[in-house]
Amino acid sequence: MARGSNVGANGCSPLRSPEYNMSNNPCLSFSGVSKSFISRNGEIVRAVEDVTFDVPRGSVSCLAGMTGCGKTTILRLAAGLDTPDSGTIISPSGEIGYLTQQHTLLPWMTTADNIGLPLRIRGVDEPAWKARVGEIINSLGLAGFGSLYPYELSGGMRQRAAIGRLMAAEASCWLLDEPFSSLDERTRHQLQGLLLETANSANVTVLLVTHSIDEAVWLADRIWIVSAGPGRIVESLEIAEPRPRNRMSDEFGARMESVRKRLEAAIG
């Protein structure tokens, strides 16, 4: 189901036409979206302004930019956790999975119970959800760890479990806010591979926020560069290299350099 949001005192961007058909159109669409916050001392902070972009269905896209440029704000607006001051957001409401650097696993539940939580919320009966959780645990390399609590797992294993919870939720759109940035390089690469594999097999659309150029180039079909103060989409880069991508190759290095230059040019 699509969610259209058309709020703001300064008038609204036009909604899409009634013929809009989600199955032929982007999974996620921002049109002229702006958002401000009021700081503790009463100052109005314009976080993002006039953000417009579409995320194609089934693709992996990245929002790249400096820290504090509004990437997280854009992701939270896409998830419906915040409402825009103006503009329109079309997103698959009710089918969104959200994952941050802080995995948000519930510490008083075992890993298996955490992964199975979306199924229990939907009312799936116990044998069925336990079976599904077992499949997910095995596919994520967490076999034998289901009965442990999140605080008994390593950081990488917690993020795997968090991805497992996204899989159980059967969300069609995953919004990931720097999910691997606190992990070591080797674990990060492993989880990036796992993310691609699970997203492809579940035919999920992914929008990932990152400040790592390596991560963006390795994962994404498209990178949107976000400038700071206030956040705006200033450039869109298509990454057409076929997968699997080789970090050691000259082409990858050249692409990274190109993205880095475009990023630096865009943010000034």
Add this chain to the structure above:
Amino acid sequence: MFPSAKWHDRAPVRYALGSIIPGLVILAWWLGARSGSAVVPGFGEVFNVLAHPFDEPPDLNSRSLAFSVMMTLIRLFLGFALAIITAVPLGILAARNRVVEYVFSPIVELARPINPIVLLPIITVLLGVSSIATVVYGQTEAWRHDVPDQVQTAMILILWYGAFFPIYTGTIQGVRGVSTAWLESMRLMGATGAQTVRHVILPHTLPFIANGMRIALGTVWLVVIAAEIFPGTRSGLGYMLCTACKTSEYEYTFSAIIVIGAIGLATNSLLRRFEERTGHWRAVQM
């Protein structure tokens, strides 16, 4: 993630270390008894009382030790239970609704520092000598129901007063401490309000409630023993303790003290286990 167990963490060693000071106390008691002191009874006299808890003391205007224990525990339980069923829901409401908090917060902050014991005379005057029996069966029939007739409503009220605030405060802390990120996750998973309470708010809050209960228990133990010394009470461990002192039957005084300590230790241990079980996840930072 977890520190490895040290030599002093092993159960036999822990119990041995915990026995040092009680052992010294028993030694002091033994030496006092041997010195011929009039106020320190011998081990045998005290053991005799503890070994025959159902015997009515021959020269003491008090019921048996077992009956005294029962009356103290009934009063404590009623006051404590009343505190839990009022403090927890009110704490949850106050934590989630600012209007409720603004209504109750001033009176809670005002009332909390007041020692419940100092309120007993006023509350006794207000409620008279009414008991559970007078409330349930009426003034004329109350005397037929021995045990409920000895559970004074004024005492239950001040026990409730003593237990209410730590549990209320703990509940508020627990509910307020729930991370927004967890609540947002639940929202995105399509959880209803009841599911969010069941899977997030309640499990997060339980160890805080348990901690509040443990603090409250310490308070109500002091209050119930002190209240039983108050004129108008005819039974209970505090009553026995005080009466025995007045008639120099110190073996009953010492027995009452030992029983109070033992029950206090047992109830505190139970609550500590409950707190640890519900809050095992709090000890480790993720």
